[in-house]
Amino acid sequence: MNYFDVRLDEGSFTTAVVRFNGSYSFTPRLYLQANVQYNDDTKDVGTNLRLGWLDTAGTGLFVVWNDTRHRGPLDRTGILAGPKQAPTGGEVQQAVQPLAG
DSSP states (O other): EEEEEEEEEEEEEEEEEEEEEEEEETTTTTTEEEEEEEEEETTTTEEEEEEEEEEETTOEEEEEEEEESSSSSSSEEEEEEEEEEOTTSEEEEEEEEEEEE
16 A cells, blocks of 8 residues: 655645456466556546466567546556567557457
8 A cells, every 4th residue: 555645835735546456367377467556636537457378489469457436437448469460470469459448
């Protein structure tokens, strides 16, 4: 937990941020990482989840999910990312595709 006691000319406030980071490997090539964070001042809860599947050197598939709950609406984004190899065996390019959220 991080505690902040902020003093400014415009005013002072205190806030605390609680964070949890976790990681679990299903196999040496398949893993899940999570970051959950809560801010007691704004009452925001933020979540970042990443599922990674590593293939050969320099290649892999990643599914990332970000979720932020504010006092108002929920903000969600998802990304599917992985390598895209040229059919001629050329250079590996990154392919990123947003997921509907």
